[in-house]
Amino acid sequence: MSILIKGGRIIDPSQGIDETGNILIEDGVVKSYPKTTKKFEKDPDVTVINAKGKVVSPGFVDIHVHLREPGFEHKETIRSGCESAAAGGFTSIVCMPNTNPVNDNASVTEYILLKARTEGIVNVFPIGAITKGEMGETLAQIGEMYEAGCVGVSDDGMPVMNAKVMRHAMEYVQAFDIPVISHAEDKDLSGAGVMNEGVVSTELGLAGIPCASEDVMVSRDITVAELTGARLHICHVSTAGSVRLIRAAKKRGVKVTAEVTPHHFILTDEAVGQYDTNAKMNPPLRGDKDREAILVGLKDGTLDAIATDHAPHSEDEKKVEFDLAPFGIVGLETALPLSLKLVQDGVLTINQMISKLTDAPSGILNLNKGTLKIGAAADVAVWDPEKEITVDRERFHSKAKNSPFHGWKLHGSVLYTIVNGEVVYSA
Amino acid sequence: MTFQRKHILGLEELTAEEITLVLDTAESMKEVSERDVKKVPALRGVTVCNLFYEPSTRTRSSFEIAEKRLSADVLNFTLSHSSVTKGETLLDTARNLEAMGAGVIVIRHPMSGAPWLLAKELDSSIINAGDGSHEHPSQALLDLFTIREIKGRIKGLKVVIVGDILHSRVARSNIWGLVKLGAEVRVVGPPTLIPKYIENAKVRTFYNLDDAIEGADVIIMLRIQMERQESAYFPSLREYSRFYGLTREKLKRASEDVTVMHPGPINRGIELSSDIADDAGSVILAQVSNGIAVRMAMFYLVASAGRNV
Amino acid sequence: MAENVLMDSETIDRTIVRITSEILEKNKGAKELVVIGIRTRGVHIAERIVNRIEKLEGIRPPMGTLDITLYRDDLRRKTEWPKVERTEIPFSVEEKEVILVDDVVYTGRTTRAALEEIMDFGRPSSIQLAAMVDRGHRELPIQPDYVGIKVNTLSSEEVRVHLKETDGNDGVIVLQG
Numbered sequence: 001m002s003i004l005i006k007g008g009r010i011i012d013p014s015q016g017i018d019e020t021g022n023i024l025i026e027d028g029v030v031k032s033y034p035k036t037t038k039k040f041e042k043d044p045d046v047t048v049i050n051a052k053g054k055v056v057s058p059g060f061v062d063i064h065v066h067l068r069e070p071g072f073e074h075k076e077t078i079r080s081g082c083e084s085a086a087a088g089g090f091t092s093i094v095c096m097p098n099t100n101p102v103n104d105n106a107s108v109t110e111y112i113l114l115k116a117r118t119e120g121i122v123n124v125f126p127i128g129a130i131t132k133g134e135m136g137e138t139l140a141q142i143g144e145m146y147e148a149g150c151v152g153v154s155d156d157g158m159p160v161m162n163a164k165v166m167r168h169a170m171e172y173v174q175a176f177d178i179p180v181i182s183h184a185e186d187k188d189l190s191g192a193g194v195m196n197e198g199v200v201s202t203e204l205g206l207a208g209i210p211c212a213s214e215d216v217m218v219s220r221d222i223t224v225a226e227l228t229g230a231r232l233h234i235c236h237v238s239t240a241g242s243v244r245l246i247r248a249a250k251k252r253g254v255k256v257t258a259e260v261t262p263h264h265f266i267l268t269d270e271a272v273g274q275y276d277t278n279a280k281m282n283p284p285l286r287g288d289k290d291r292e293a294i295l296v297g298l299k300d301g302t303l304d305a306i307a308t309d310h311a312p313h314s315e316d317e318k319k320v321e322f323d324l325a326p327f328g329i330v331g332l333e334t335a336l337p338l339s340l341k342l343v344q345d346g347v348l349t350i351n352q353m354i355s356k357l358t359d360a361p362s363g364i365l366n367l368n369k370g371t372l373k374i375g376a377a378a379d380v381a382v383w384d385p386e387k388e389i390t391v392d393r394e395r396f397h398s399k400a401k402n403s404p405f406h407g408w409k410l411h412g413s414v415l416y417t418i419v420n421g422e423v424v425y426s427a
Numbered sequence: 428m429t430f431q432r433k434h435i436l437g438l439e440e441l442t443a444e445e446i447t448l449v450l451d452t453a454e455s456m457k458e459v460s461e462r463d464v465k466k467v468p469a470l471r472g473v474t475v476c477n478l479f480y481e482p483s484t485r486t487r488s489s490f491e492i493a494e495k496r497l498s499a500d501v502l503n504f505t506l507s508h509s510s511v512t513k514g515e516t517l518l519d520t521a522r523n524l525e526a527m528g529a530g531v532i533v534i535r536h537p538m539s540g541a542p543w544l545l546a547k548e549l550d551s552s553i554i555n556a557g558d559g560s561h562e563h564p565s566q567a568l569l570d571l572f573t574i575r576e577i578k579g580r581i582k583g584l585k586v587v588i589v590g591d592i593l594h595s596r597v598a599r600s601n602i603w604g605l606v607k608l609g610a611e612v613r614v615v616g617p618p619t620l621i622p623k624y625i626e627n628a629k630v631r632t633f634y635n636l637d638d639a640i641e642g643a644d645v646i647i648m649l650r651i652q653m654e655r656q657e658s659a660y661f662p663s664l665r666e667y668s669r670f671y672g673l674t675r676e677k678l679k680r681a682s683e684d685v686t687v688m689h690p691g692p693i694n695r696g697i698e699l700s701s702d703i704a705d706d707a708g709s710v711i712l713a714q715v716s717n718g719i720a721v722r723m724a725m726f727y728l729v730a731s732a733g734r735n736v
Numbered sequence: 737m738a739e740n741v742l743m744d745s746e747t748i749d750r751t752i753v754r755i756t757s758e759i760l761e762k763n764k765g766a767k768e769l770v771v772i773g774i775r776t777r778g779v780h781i782a783e784r785i786v787n788r789i790e791k792l793e794g795i796r797p798p799m800g801t802l803d804i805t806l807y808r809d810d811l812r813r814k815t816e817w818p819k820v821e822r823t824e825i826p827f828s829v830e831e832k833e834v835i836l837v838d839d840v841v842y843t844g845r846t847t848r849a850a851l852e853e854i855m856d857f858g859r860p861s862s863i864q865l866a867a868m869v870d871r872g873h874r875e876l877p878i879q880p881d882y883v884g885i886k887v888n889t890l891s892s893e894e895v896r897v898h899l900k901e902t903d904g905n906d907g908v909i910v911l912q913g
Contacts, residue, residue: 197624199624201624202622202624202625202628203439203599203627203628204539204540204561205539205540205558205559205560205561205562205596205599206539206540206559206560206561274540274543274547275539275540275543316516319516319518319544319548320516320517320544321511321517321536321538321540321541321544322538322539322540322544323538323539323540323559324511324512324538429817429819430817448819452819454822455820455821455822455823456820458822458823458824459806459823462856462857463856463857464856464857466856467806467807467853467856468806468807468852469805469806469807469808497806724820727806727817727820728817730817731817732817
């Protein structure tokens with residue numbers, strides 16, 4: 001079974017390609033870029049996808065996803081999370097370890113990968129915990145998890161507050177050449193905070209999380225990375241201070257990378273409005289100045305990748321008092337149209353945007369994904385960057401509907417998602 | 428003008444005209460409270476539920492009297508603070524009350540925004556009786572009513588709010604109401620308890636009580652919560668009282684006919700020295716009786732705007 | 737809209753004089769009288785009656801104003817509730833002859849509300865109703881004791897009492913709907 005994607009605008013930043021052409025997929029890999037297509041079109045064994053006027057890019061890579069399984073299957077499962085990813089054009093996703101049980105040992109890693117092989121329709125790469133139970137005290141089975149298939153370690157959502165433990169983690173991971181992924185937050189400074197500390201939190205009478213609570217920890221992690229020589233990846237950057245710190249660290253040669261979520265480059269804390277729990281996430285939506293700094297950081301390369309921090313929660317869990325609602329929103333199915341806003345607003349070229357969703361994130365975790373090189377696994381997204389869509393949470397493939405973008409009119413629609421040469425989603 | 432709101436959630440969203448209408452209506456309601464038979468039939472057949480997640484006997488009693496004076500049927504539903512996180516969700520509880528026929532739900536809740544959740548999800552009219560650190564509209568309206576009664580106006584008055592602005596819903600509602608009605612508002616307290624972003628609400632902030640009090644027409648003292656000391660907002664109540672407690676000496680800087688108000692209950696010797704507390708007693712009692720009239724007005728106006736009540 | 741003038745300024749003056757005389761005759765003077773006007777125009781008519789009593793008897797009976805809004809029986813049906821004004825009855829009605837004054841008697845529902853409200857203030861010896869116009873169409877068993885003019889109207893018509901105090905001039909007119 002072969003697939004011919006015909007006449008699309010092929011953009012693959014990993015090879016510096018941006019041209020109209022054809023791609024032939026055979027046996028699950030990118031076979032060739034044929035100049036003429038006639039003979040394939042006549043072949044009954046070749047499925048032809050007409051991509052005229054559409055973009056053909058490597059399938060997107062999301063290095064920050066919560067699949068919730070095992071333990072929280074009412075929010076999302078590996079199956080539903082993968083379906084959501086496919087609908088968003090993602091062909092590879094990286095899942096965070098804050099499941100129940102926590103992915104802090106090889107057996108949980110193996111369970112996730114087994115589930116992903118049998119039920120998942122996109123490539124799933126687990127992240128292991130830094131510390132046992134994400135408790136911040138003793139190191140998790142990092143080596144065994146690495147052997148089992150983990151591509152990095154993180155205590156996402158439960159930052160390692162003890163700098164010495166963090167130091168040991170950063171030293172230890174170098175035996176396996178995987179990065180430490182930091183949800184940078186000083187829990188003491190955040191206190192009982194539930195949103196960005198600022199005018200809006202003051203008006204709403206909600207406890208604030210100051211920007212400093214992120215900046216302090218980014219600063220510490222960079223310093224410890226410098227001390228140890230480890231590769232450090234900063235998750236979901238939300239503040240101007242973080243952008244500044246990361247930019248300076250990169251300049252002096254610290255091995256630090258960073259990601260930003262679409263909600264942090266699109267929204268500000270004004271989105272909380274009248275206690276909209278779908279605008280509650282951690283790190284919180286920040287102010288205008290932070291958003292502007294993030295846009296500059298995207299443009300100048302300080303922020304390497306776009307990741308969604310897809311954090312599904314059931315509707316019941318979100319329909320509560322703001323203080324009680326869990327942090328997080330879904331992101332896989334809105335990532336492309338939201339990222340395209342960066343292109344429409346002149347922040348990034350379309351090639352840069354695609355890079356931040358494909359080869360750049362793949363490179364951070366050495367996934368070998370996000371490319372259309374001949375011989376590479378055929379993970380492809382075919383999409384229409386112009387088509388107007390209205391975000392409708394009822395049509396999400398995710399189990400969860402917690403999106404602040406419901407009802408938004410955006411441009412950009414995924415038409416086909418192909419994983420290992422199989423069409424796993426078509427509009 | 429007529430009142431178009433089905434809910435009264437806070438003063439931030441009310442216009443100056445709407446606030447004035449509530450105060451004017453409260454004048455008429457006050458007359459009812461002065462009669463021998465303190466009861467009118469306006470809300471006959473309406474069931475009002477007082478859903479309280481915080482033990483506040485004063486506020487609840489005031490709402491209950493207001494409801495009864497308007498002939499509403501009253502259902503009190505008081506839950507412990509811990510039931511917020513344990514057991515039934517707020518929405519499920521409120522939906523139950525609505526199913527029992529509650530046309531108006533008065534809610535007091537320790538978390539900011541809880542009344543907005545009910546307003547969004549239920550059909551009943553919602554009256555906010557205090558949510559977290561956010562708003563306490565009935566308290567602010569009765570403060571405004573009392574100030575207007577004593578001073579004859581609000582516009583142009585210098586009003587100082589003293590204490591824990593950061594956590595105070597009384598402060599927020601009063602700031603919005605006072606500023607809308609044209610008062611000049613100052614807030615003063617230890618820097619840890621004055622959120623720097625409050626200046627966005629068009630108030631001036633002070634850390635020194637003497638400076639803040641200069642020429643004040645009205646001083647609203649906030650109650651200080653003992654637990655703030657434990658979370659390192661200030662070193663001790665003694666020190667707090669020394670710098671932010673109101674004494675006869677400090678009061679000399681205020682305008683001669685200054686009015687001192689307190690939402691009660693007072694921590695004597697901490698927020699107010701005992702002699703000032705005694706002097707302020709009559710105003711505080713006026714606040715209590717005005718509270719009933721203001722709450723009657725809130726019910727009348729909400730019931731008139733809420734179609735299905 | 738066609739307009740039919742029922743009473744002019746002079747007729748209204750004469751009617752006040754007549755109604756006042758009837759009140760005094762029936763109650764054998766003004767000693768036990770109190771006069772309560774229903775907001776808004778009933779108050780002004782009550783004021784004129786009180787003035788007339790004072791002129792005739794040399795004593796001025798206590799006068800009150802009544803806002804019946806909180807006693808209305810149609811609150812639940814109305815989409816817009818009227819603004820509540822103050823009721824002011826700064827005297828006891830116990831054992832008094834209460835003269836209740838309104839501009840127009842129509843369905844009788846306003847009168848019913850007023851009766852209920854007055855009773856909440858105490859137990860008068862009697863309550864008597866004076867109205868400038870009785871336009872019929874009663875829905876309750878209520879009859880005025882003193883009437884300026886009785887007129888047959890259609891429900892579609894509107895009867896308006898204009899008074900100097902509120903409208904600039906005196907007159908009673910019927911508007912055809």
